[in-house]
Amino acid sequence: MAHAAAGKLQGFSDDQIWYELAYVAGVTHALNAVADGLGLPPEFSPSSRTPLIGLPESVRPEAAGLLDEVAAFYAMDHPPAVFRWMARDPGFFQGYWGATREAFVDRKLDRPMKESLALAASLTAKSEYGVDFHLREARRLGLSEQGLTETVEVVQLFNTVTKIADALQLEPDFDPRASA
Secondary structure, three states, X not given: OHHHHHHHHHHHOOHHHHHHHHHHHHXXXXXXXXXXXXXXXXXXXXXXXXXXXXXXXXXOHHHHHHHHHHHHHOOOOOOOHHHHHHOOOHHHHHHHHHHHHHHOOOOXXXXXXXXXXXXXXXXXXXOHHHHHHHHHHHHHOOOOHHHHHHHHHHHHHHHHHHHHHHHOOOOOOOOOOOOO
């Protein structure tokens, strides 16, 4: 899976790829902030997390259909806790779910690649919920053990390089805005 999409990233000459990467990272960090911040358990893997706030017993009718859509999108019997919590406010939930659904549509990058990116973003952010959630999704969509290893290796490598550069207060030796 990772090798097929990797060729698409060579050279980074297409702005659409950058937009897709940023979009996936943004919705991933938003989900992680809510889930980790509220201590929500992933429900699809063992967890000792105790929610800081209860999940709603019921939701408004305008959110119920979206929750069904979320469950279908992630091939689950019921939507993940983080989405059920968001459904307390149908407007907020509708906006976030619309952005998430749109971010993971196949375009230049396919959904399995985007789930691997979401996993990498979650690893970098040290999000327990995000790692559990996106690892489940990436595996469900075909991420092999080798693909998982490569994802972790890339995250480890770039986190190491970034920490070294930050510690040494290095400035970029290139213009990140320049075209290739």
